[in-house]
Amino acid sequence: MTTPVTRFKHVDYLWDEAKATALGNDQVALFLYRSNILGADLRITNYGGGNTSCKTTEQDPLTGAEVEVMWVKGSGGDIGTLTRAGIAGLYTGRLRDLKKVYGGLADEDRMVGLFNHCIYDLDSKAPSIDTPLHGLLPFKHIDHLHPDALIAVAAAKDSQRITHEIWGDTMGWVPWQRPGFDLGLQLEKCLAENPGIRGIVLGSHGLFTWGDTSYECYLNSLEVIEMASEYIAQRVKKQGERVFGGQKVASLPATARLERAARLMPLLRGLASSEARQVGHFTDTDTVLQFINSHDLARLAPLGTSCPDHFLRTKIQPLVLELDPGEDLSDTPAVLEKLRPAFANYRAEYQAYYDAHKRPNSPAVRDPNPVIIIYPGVGMFSFAKDKQTTRVASEFYINAINVMRGAEAITEYTSLPRQEAFDIEYWLLEEAKLQRMPKEKPLSRKVAFVTGAGGGIGKAIADKLVEEGAVVVLSDIAEERLQEANATYKKDQSTYAVCDVTNAESIAAALAKACLAFGGVDIVVHSAGLAISKPLEEHSERDWDLLQNVLVKGQFALAQQSVAIMRAQGKGGDFISIASKNGLVSGPNNVGYGTAKAAQQHMARLLAAELGPDGIRVNTVNPDGVIIGSKIWEGAWAEGRAKAYGINVEDLPAHYAKRNLLNEIIRPEDIADGVFACVAVLTKTTGNIINVDGGMANAFVR
Template sequence: MEKTLTFQHVSYLWDEAKAAQLAGDEVALFLYRSNLLGADLRLTNYAGGNTSCKITETDPVTGQPVEVMWVKGSGGDIGTLTKAGCANLYVEKLHALKQRYRGLAFEDEMVALFDHCLFDPKCAAPSIDTPLHGLLPFKHIDHLHPDALIAIAASKDGEQIMKDIWGDTMAWLPWQRPGFDLGLQLEETVKNNPGLRGVILGGHGLFTWGDTSYDSYINTLEVIEQAAAYLEENYGKKRPVFGGVKQEQTLDATQRRQQAAAVMPTLRGLASGHRRMLGHYTDDARVLEFVNSNDLPRLARLGTSCPDHFLRTKIRPLVLDPAQMHQPLPAVKEYLQEQFEAYRQDYTAYYERSKHANSPARRDPNPVVILWPGVGMFTFAKDKQTARVAAEFYTNAINVMKGAEAVSEYQGLPEQEAFDIEYWLLEEAKLQRMPKPKSLSGQVAYVTGGTGGIGKAICEVLLQNGACVVATDRDRLDETQTELRKQYGKDNALTAPIDVTSAESIAESLRQSVLQFGGVDIVVNCAGLSISKPLSETTQADWDILNDVLVKGQFLVTQHAVEIQRQQGLGGDVVNIASKNGLVAGPNNVAYGTAKAAQLHMSRLLAAELGPDKIRVNTVNPDAVLRGSKIWEGDWAAGRAKAYGVSVEDLPAHYAKRTLLGEEVLAEDIAKAVLVFVDGSLSKSTGNVLNVDGGVAMAFVR
């Protein structure tokens, strides 16, 4: 069969030269194919779908050739799939499980039996979809969730539409939860319909295959391309897309971001009633087309269809009334509280009428997806990646609804089926196996001076302990963001420019934090500079810049950040990086020491004021952090060396010798002190000072 190589609706990414390098290694080609399919979100969503190949291996026990299936393991993502993420199983043993299968009521017990079919007992855990691949006779199989195909699969007339497009070359299986029985149905369908190129699973997705990895890849692309082209031809033909526009788009991108940032901390606070959540915001054109449409209330109420979509977006979204959302903020907050409570009650009622005797306890009743006509979509989850992926999945669901409504009538997953997926005991077991959250999971840290030695070390320690971090500074932003994201994940770190003496600059950097993560929990005022001069040489400009950056900067950042923390209603932390010089009077240091003392006392004053809001304010006093610190790159080191009568090179040893412990203080030491204040270890401590100076007796606060 001649292969199509030109596509409009999918990406053809196969590189002949790359494939030639992998020739002869079927597993390597299978992984290559999988990664290409996973690279195009029009073909499948993150961690959605699975791929497989069957090869001949040598049985380590008998030494005889055996057929072994390599398939994506449980929880993996085909876009980044490696051998380590695959399960490999004896095909013959998978077929032998038919003798053990006791029917639909006993589906879940089959999953444990997959482990007895493993070729390599140390491979990844097999997923529930394993028999869907293993019982089919094809060497290479792709099971994907393309929006275009699910649009047909979730249509009232989906089976007829399938025949209109592909004739007898595709088959249809009505909706059924994945499991061994569905694998048996696939096997029977293929057996009774020779010459098929694929099967559509109603409401679910697509199965396609080929004799080689390349054949399977091309077959998959062609089927999805044909489905997408069919939908494209029908958009707006039967009726306007989503029933036409109800809410005119009057806000531009900047205005949408401002509106979103103004309300997102409130949304986050309400969404965090069960556990602290992180947020994601998007005003993607596809989202705006949907939320501004006449069909929004009807389609949103129907919920999603594909199980992968549903598991990450809940039974249905919370849809906001734009008229109510354009009131003054206090009225908006009251309206949102009412809407969240109504959603929780609705979710609880759904749980109560759908639960079984052995169902897990009701989970978080708050919405994951929140739709605001004219502004966009918000999603909230336990971490940033999950929140972002939830937004991607609901965008997939929007695409599905758009396509289904263009050619037929969209049908969501029946409520009981949706519940049985959401509260599937196998899914519950998977949740229970997840590692315990880190101490700062779900928290957002905002660090000024975040690209310098101490600031960057603070960012890294907070990231290591599960926080998302916004590092603000004047320079080194791109390189710091690249480095932090490479080490701690692309979703968890952001850098933003800031001038701490400018309220406007601070507000914009905090707005970026809110739009990226939903709000702010931990504020670390670390921005600073130092000037060491005797009184006679200290200029008014020296005095002004030190007090502007250190004192005014700490005041303005805290003032703006606390407004967000109060809006969230989740409490929070402010940690101010002052200095031993705020407690100890040293020579040639009048402007710097005075500013540091002001920082220190401001912390006490704010602790007294913010306690009722459960916002803790504490101070870390470093001393002589030389390595990596920005302040030692200028004239400060020379000034301090002159004051103490030593050379610049001898300063580290000088500072270490004068301490009680005789130790050099490092940036990481300051970062660990910040961590102690914010990770729950000192949750009932506020207004305190923690010296990290190696032990300087004159700086003892008591």
């Protein structure tokens, strides 16, 4: 039995003895458990960072002999979410035999291909470049982590001396070297020269620790990280207000920061999307503000990050905006004129960095736009291909901030030499990994805002857009429905905003949340609605006003505000009106609803005519008879339509199916397909009406 440890204050002790005991003596399961709880603490390692392993004795399927097999995180995995499917199983002996054919540093890329000849488990994930770092060490369980505190030590000037000062003779140290087979040899050599050590600090890189059991390895890792963290904490404490040279810029109040960020995000997003559309993220934590408001920002930011995992995701350095925290952002063209030169300079400097360091076989230059953008006094923005990537980039730069703060408190922060940084960023093996990435979905990189998304047609539309790669902001007047709807998606796929489309301020607040969450909007779908079916003499003025406010005024206000965001982004967009067949066809007991739907349809045509030069396409999808799964058919509306047709409510689905040309029941998912066609297939269509009604001849537009 293990003894619970409670002495840690800089890392989370998450080992649960009951869960570990339930895994028995399954060393692979225990290694995966250890990996997951290590990855749950971002101070220990970020998403996708580091790797872990264990070694077991297995029976060779060909010879029947007992052999040692190493199980290690595969290429591109994340230890926090690692499963059996994400690891590689290799013959340890064969991996070590590669030393006989290794030809030196120029042979590194070939060695990665040879890892495949060491595979024991045929279901293995592709082995990562760090595989030999684990395989050439003899320990049963090994952690390679990127804790902020350890990288601060590794990136500090005089790192080797500091390592000895903290841990004495119990820790080894190897200088910076790009990951690969030779670095594994250097770890092996370090251990041979220092046989009693508990771990090794990799200069400018990270940490290796180990143990005979998964628990011993876990505890060793935490203890080593805790010692470095406490060492740094004491020195940061002594600095007091002099951390990062002290404060240069005062932060705006929290509410003001969020307001300014929401207003600025679409402009930044548009500029950062000059090569390909990006999704945004914003953070203004105390850690971020301390750094971006400091005197040392101007000195430290251009140095770039140290740990390879950091700058692979954040680029070599951030863009620092030269905007006053109180700058007037209401004049969008004027603000853009101030921002454009900064982005142009950043792109030019990135191209110069590429040109100065490229090799004859380097991959082509990648998107030169910044990933991390800093606005002193306000916060930090990040932009990448999707929400997860941009959020992780932000987290990695916060790790880099922690590293810089720690290294500066110890001695002085040092970054990787530019050539070393370039060689990792444009490593052919890294390029090959990028080329293996799955093809992006049709709506990847796009942000959708859907009203009425708490259920029915609106939720079906949101489902379809997420399925096809978009991130979605769900809006509705009922928060409980929104929470339930939002819970059906994975992290980073969606958020929600309570929104009353009859209230312009409510729309503004919901769109601001969309900008803060994802950077702006590209697709806006007005699906919020209600239906009132009454004869003329029973139709009240209140009924009329409610229909006009939700369906018509709501569409107008939503278009007005969302189009302003699309124009600020400068990347075009889509506005979709969910109207109805009833806007085209005259029917009984329908004067208020039919009139409002006709207004929606014609407004869409008017908007299409006006917004075409901006690349904003406006189209209408006309449902009819969507009874199953549609909330407007609950209650009085269904009763009213049944009365108008002289049938029972329960007979409505069959009635509507029989009256269309295809004799089909129309479902919310069918309307969602119509929206998808408008935004992803009919990309040169605007001002159009798509009828999704099974074929109603009297609703044919032409």
